Amino acid sequence: NTLLKDIFASPSDYSEKEIEVSGWIRTIRASKNFGFIELNDGTFFNSIQIVFEENLSNFKEVAKYPISTSIIVKGRLVLTPGSKQPFELKAAEIVLEGLSLSSYPLQKKRHTFEYLRTIAHLRPRSNTFSAVFRVRSVAAHAIHSFFQDRRFVYTHTPIITGSDCEGAGEMFRVTTQDLYNIPKDENGKIDNSFDFFGKETNLTVSGQLEAETFALAFRNVYTFGPTFRAENSNTGRHAAEFWMVEPEISFADLNDDMDLAEDMIKYVIKYVMDKCPEEINFFNARIDKGLIERLNNVISSDFARVTYTEAVELLQKSDKKFEYPVFWGCDLQTEHERYITEEIYNKPVFLTDYPKEIKAFYMRVNDDNKTVAAMDMLVPGIGELIGGSQREERLDVLEARIEEMGLNKDDYWWYLDLRKFGGVHHAGFGLGFERAIMYLTGMTNIRDVVPFPRTVKNAEF
């Protein structure tokens, strides 16, 4: 079999050659004595045009093949310079592999993304979703290549965990107990000693804490894996299961952290634009008209770096009417983040040094004792793409923070140990991989960049 990605890369290598291709029929039209098939073999975004004529022994059957029928075609590749298709395949033989029913749900007409979500098992065969998921694959490769080139150690952190990284309690419980008959102790508390692990466990919300342990052994590490959050937010940017990229760097502060995040985003954009030009052109033409221009601007810009306090002042000075009031100490809402990144800067912005009350316990407390060395990378169109911080390396401060936040120190004993046995200043961040794919493609709903999305009341597949 010759693969379309190879033919499209260099058609002249195959000119006038007999080749065999196989794939699924995307479109077919036939008249009395000849017909055209657009065949996609899955290896490339574009399809190949097959010309078949009545000299085929099975011409009449082929002419009636429904869309999505899989076939194997032998024929001669002919260059057709100047026409819409740069080449076509003159079929000498078409062998049926698997007939499709004519009720195949992905007919040529455009379908809404809502409808396509209900056929998540078939939508990767459509143009949009084949482009999305190929970009997703290439972007994942870009992440690995970025960090591996910089000698980061890829660390597999656990999916089932006994601690809550974010301290927000938005976790999915993992249990082997009969949920309706969980034994309770005399105070009505769940007795976990009967459970598989003998304690409460949950699906991880972030691999950060475990990644920190490896960063204090390997210096620079990254995790890249699934994370889970039982957030009840039904938005186009939240999923219950999503992938996170989390580097953790030792002997590094918040500025090093932001430099790394900025380099990584630019690298991934360049990599995907370079490796997936057909897909990016498609998105630019069909999904988001300004995509290529915007991505090019991101690559060539310096991201803004603004403190939370400055951002609050900017918001308070603006004439814009916000739904939520802005005051120092408030958690910034989507409308505030959008205003800053879309209307003031129109490029990615790092917001830094948030009030400690609205951030996680592990973030390093600044000298003002009011803010922490945190950063969120906000981008136009999406909002928060990255959340990160310098980590609190001072044992006494960290212990006090854990207590202040109402968390249990015993749950974090091993995390605290890192501060006892040669602690170093270190930092890290988490990139929401799905949000990065939205950013790269212009897709506006997270459900359309995850192969099988899990959101509130939705785990069909």
Ligand code: 4AD
């Ligand atoms: O800001 P978050 O909560 O940060 C952490 O979890 C840190 N422990 C990361 C670290 O420092 N290692 O989440 C990081 C990113 C967010 O910026 C967002 O892009 C994404 O993860 N994210 C989600 N993406 C999809 N669906 C959700 N429910 C998400 N929650 C967070």
Ligand code: MG
């Ligand atoms: Mg965050």
